[in-house]
Amino acid sequence: MQRTWTDPIAWVGRSAVETAAAFGRFSVFGARATRAIADARTWGRMLVVQMARLGVASLPIALFIAGFTGIVLSLQASYTFTGMVPEYFVGALVGKTIILELGPVLTGLTLAGRVGANIAAEIGTMRVTEQIDALETLGYDPVSYLVVPRVLAGLLMFPVIVAFANAVGVLAGWITALNLLDMSTPEFVRGLRLFFKPFDVTFSLIKAASFGVAVTAVGSHFGFHTMGGAEAVGRSTTQAVVVSSMLILVLDAFWAVILL
Amino acid sequence: MSIELHGVRKAFGSRVILEDVSLTVEEGETLAVIGYSGVGKSVLLKSIVRLLEPDAGTVTVDGQEVGLLAREPLLELRRRIGYVFQFAALFDSMTVFDNVAMGLRRQGTMAEREIAVRVRESLGLVELEGFDERLPSQISGGQRKRVGLARAIATRPRYLLYDEPTTGLDPVTTTVIDRLIRKMAKELGVTSLVVTHDMQSAYRIATRIAMLDRGRIRFVGTPAEIQQAEDPVVRGFIEGRPELAQEAA
Numbered sequence: 405m406q407r408t409w410t411d412p413i414a415w416v417g418r419s420a421v422e423t424a425a426a427f428g429r430f431s432v433f434g435a436r437a438t439r440a441i442a443d444a445r446t447w448g449r450m451l452v453v454q455m456a457r458l459g460v461a462s463l464p465i466a467l468f469i470a471g472f473t474g475i476v477l478s479l480q481a482s483y484t485f486t487g488m489v490p491e492y493f494v495g496a497l498v499g500k501t502i503i504l505e506l507g508p509v510l511t512g513l514t515l516a517g518r519v520g521a522n523i524a525a526e527i528g529t530m531r532v533t534e535q536i537d538a539l540e541t542l543g544y545d546p547v548s549y550l551v552v553p554r555v556l557a558g559l560l561m562f563p564v565i566v567a568f569a570n571a572v573g574v575l576a577g578w579i580t581a582l583n584l585l586d587m588s589t590p591e592f593v594r595g596l597r598l599f600f601k602p603f604d605v606t607f608s609l610i611k612a613a614s615f616g617v618a619v620t621a622v623g624s625h626f627g628f629h630t631m632g633g634a635e636a637v638g639r640s641t642t643q644a645v646v647v648s649s650m651l652i653l654v655l656d657a658f659w660a661v662i663l664l
Numbered sequence: 665m666s667i668e669l670h671g672v673r674k675a676f677g678s679r680v681i682l683e684d685v686s687l688t689v690e691e692g693e694t695l696a697v698i699g700y701s702g703v704g705k706s707v708l709l710k711s712i713v714r715l716l717e718p719d720a721g722t723v724t725v726d727g728q729e730v731g732l733l734a735r736e737p738l739l740e741l742r743r744r745i746g747y748v749f750q751f752a753a754l755f756d757s758m759t760v761f762d763n764v765a766m767g768l769r770r771q772g773t774m775a776e777r778e779i780a781v782r783v784r785e786s787l788g789l790v791e792l793e794g795f796d797e798r799l800p801s802q803i804s805g806g807q808r809k810r811v812g813l814a815r816a817i818a819t820r821p822r823y824l825l826y827d828e829p830t831t832g833l834d835p836v837t838t839t840v841i842d843r844l845i846r847k848m849a850k851e852l853g854v855t856s857l858v859v860t861h862d863m864q865s866a867y868r869i870a871t872r873i874a875m876l877d878r879g880r881i882r883f884v885g886t887p888a889e890i891q892q893a894e895d896p897v898v899r900g901f902i903e904g905r906p907e908l909a910q911e912a913a
Binding site: 445446530533534535537538539540541542543544545 | 710713715735739740742743745746747749750751753754755756766767770771772815816819
């Protein structure tokens with residue numbers, strides 16, 4: 405087909421329509437999930453299972469990442485401050501950066517890969533193998549049964565994981581400062597307390613809860629609307645990870661503007 | 665009490681699958697719907713329980729128009745209809761027992777001990793006693809279909825819808841499934857609608873056979889009547905002679 409000068413304009417128009425349609429579909433899905441919260445008899449017994457699968461099983465990878473982040477932050481802070489800023493500022497930088505930003509965001513991005521992909525692949529496979537249709541024929545609302553417990557588990561468990569990740573990150577930074585930077589515990593703690601505000605923890609956990617909802621809702625959405633076979637499940641999984649990762653960064657900026 | 669379809673139309677994009685389908689499934693009968701692959705037999709079945717929404721026409725079950733039902737009455741209606749999926753659609757993370765118990769747990773009218781009795785009874789009806797604790801991945805394709813049937817009958821539905829129940833099975837297992845379909849009709853008194861393209865199966869199980877072709881019901885009659893049919897499209901299909909159908913087209 406011959407290319408014309410209007411092609412790029414048509415592409416922009418098509419993309420805008422597709423994006424608007426995608427937002428529309430996600431909004432309808434969100435409204436359906438919100439309505440399904442009333443059906444506690446269906447999702448109630450699944451909630452604990454999902455909290456264990458999404459939360460407890462995700463702890464090791466989240467703590468691993470937080471630990472190494474704390475080590476690197478401590479070393480980089482010392483490298484940056486040497487000769488210009490008192491050494492105890494290492495504690496301030498490690499604590500503030502972990503709690504406000506890296507704890508929730510790195511954990512969120514990691515769980516977008518682990519939890520978001522898992523949800524999209526699982527629900528997508530259930531869709532293409534007619535298991536979701538089977539749920540409907542047995543009288544279940546599949547949104548109540550599959551989506552609501554996962555989103556609620558994300559809402560409740562992401563803050564718990566992030567709280568542990570924050571603690572491990574700071575702990576790793578402190579151990580690094582003691583062993584590799586010749587700092588003492590009082591020095592590190594002095595820095596840690598210098599700019600610390602209790603609100604920092606609240607801010608961190610609010611972000612984590614919103615990331616939990618975003619990752620699980622996006623994963624559920626793409627899984628639920630999978631059409632086709634194995635290739636479609638793969639596509640849904642990839643889309644879920646990409647979109648939820650982008651959403652985490654958007655939410656990160658959103659909360660910074662709103663709350664700080 | 666019956667299932668009635670009037671003027672049902674369903675298209676996916678520009679591709680019209682069902683043009684104008686009208687069909688009645690009478691109480692107590694086993695009606696087999698036959699037709700070429702891709703002709704819309706499964707679409708027809710899914711329209712009855714509103715897994716797919718027809719673009720036009722009406723589907724009525726026990727006098728209730730399915731398309732007009734709100735969410736809760738629709739879920740309640742679905743509990744009266746057992747659905748046996750083409751590839752069983754078992755929940756692969758659950759044991760056979762839990763798969764069969766799903767519908768009963770949803771109903772919420774039985775204690776767990778009564779559910780266990782009903783599940784074992786249903787597994788007994790499909791001759792799968794002792795399979796309770798196995799996972800779907802640990803049983804054969806034919807056994808999976810039988811578990812799917814046990815799950816569908818566990819709630820003792822009034823209707824059973826079978827989507828290609830014998831596709832992909834060896835001849836012996838096919839006969840076993842056919843016998844089970846007859847047994848369900850006889851022992852449980854269910855009204856059945858069976859979608860199939862296996863003529864031998866259709867002759868064995870059906871009290872009436874309907875042929876779906878190019879979006880419409882082309883023929884309805886008893887197994888004896890369809891074998892006497894003169895319509896070349898019907899003859900071409902039941903005798904496996906595509907040249908007859910092509911000539912008619």
